Amino acid sequence: MTKFEIPPEHPRAESLHIREKLIENFHRKAVAEAGLIAHGRGEAFDYLLGETTTRHASDAIMTAASSLLTAERPVISVNGNTAALVPNEVVQLAEIARAKIEVNLFYRSLERELAIKELLAKAGAQELLGIGLEASAKISELGSERRHVDPRGILAADVVMVPLEDGDRTEALVNMGKKVIAIDLNPLSRTSQKATITIVDNVVRAMPRLVKAATELEGEKEVRRKILLNFDNTRNLAETITLIQQRLSSLAEKGRYLSLENESREF
């Protein structure tokens, strides 16, 4: 991948750059093979969304920022893809929301945890939970390595933000009574359907917007309360799915490949 220069005028230059960053961090052991495949799934759904932050995603972002700021013990759960793509935004958001950052991997290995720690430390993270034996508590209903959690972090949290999460774990966290904020490009996934607040957006676009929203809402307790009251996750998801359907129709209709000429070079 890195052997080939991406011309800046390439219609998919941004998407290719993100991909490059991921592959680079795959070689540094922070990203798993399954993380590359998961990224591909995200690319497909992002393409269907029009690679844009929808109005519905913006609403979910405002609500997520309100929820994090209002929480008593917020935690941001980080995996390899998140650390590779948005390390600075994770640290910034954690700072504004006074949230802890915890590493939590589906394919757990100390090597990967340390690679992720390095990425986040470089971005300015002071403390990072969930590394090695620190993840000493277990979520009993989960089979994967993701059941290990830090007793000072996710176990004690009231709000957990899980960018790029798997469905089982989202469900387990919700069943434990926690509010879960998910970032997931597939509005139909179990993560999206089970989460308390679902941001259907590319993590690369959503995270800077979340930082901005949190900065704006920091002193605004009453505004946050209203935002939280007005948000309906089920409706938001349904409207996002409708949006994808409409886009499929319009892509299918208007001359087809003409409209795709500038869109789908890599598909």
Next chain:
Amino acid sequence: MTKFEIPPEHPRAESLHIREKLIENFHRKAVAEAGLIAHGRGEAFDYLLGETTTRHASDAIMTAASSLLTAERPVISVNGNTAALVPNEVVQLAEIARAKIEVNLFYRSLERELAIKELLAKAGAQELLGIGLEASAKISELGSERRHVDPRGILAADVVMVPLEDGDRTEALVNMGKKVIAIDLNPLSRTSQKATITIVDNVVRAMPRLVKAATELEGEKEVRRKILLNFDNTRNLAETITLIQQRLSSLAEKGRYLSLENESREF
């Protein structure tokens, strides 16, 4: 990935096994990093299709088999993902259709070519074009490494089958006057839109069906002629897109996550 056993009752067991095979061949250097990401994109579209071979795909498969059998110099173009997932079917189809097999990579390297050669040789391939300096001809309008083709293979072919192809190359082959058969899970991609015959299906499902169709149609010249006459690729693609839209509607409507419970464990 391989460290974790996949329980056979897992709702996504088949999809996970395919993924495992791909990662295994990634470690053997046959599959590129970008191949893992591309596979993820395919997974997303397959999920939207319902992970099934649609009636439209079956029609395209019958047409593709007819086209290969009727061709004078058919060639099956193979990349890393194809060699990893369906090596036996590639060899079987080539035998029935008297087609040549040519390796053609976006991210070309002799190491990868040789790894792919090994996979296909193990599946019984006698001859394999396009390795190293044998790919001495160039498709002038292409920038990527894929422009290198074998003068005895793709350059001279009248029908080229390109499973899991990129759009630029499909277009270039069509512009050279070749009939192109594509297997692509995204009905909106340039490959799908530019190809002469587009099979919107998972290569793992489509290839055994193609082998079966070619076996059945081998002596049936007149039947093949009719099949080829009756097929309309544009209509077939439009109907496939409509099918995805309908599935999105129904997924969005029926209780949502209830219907997904058994479908999207990994999404």
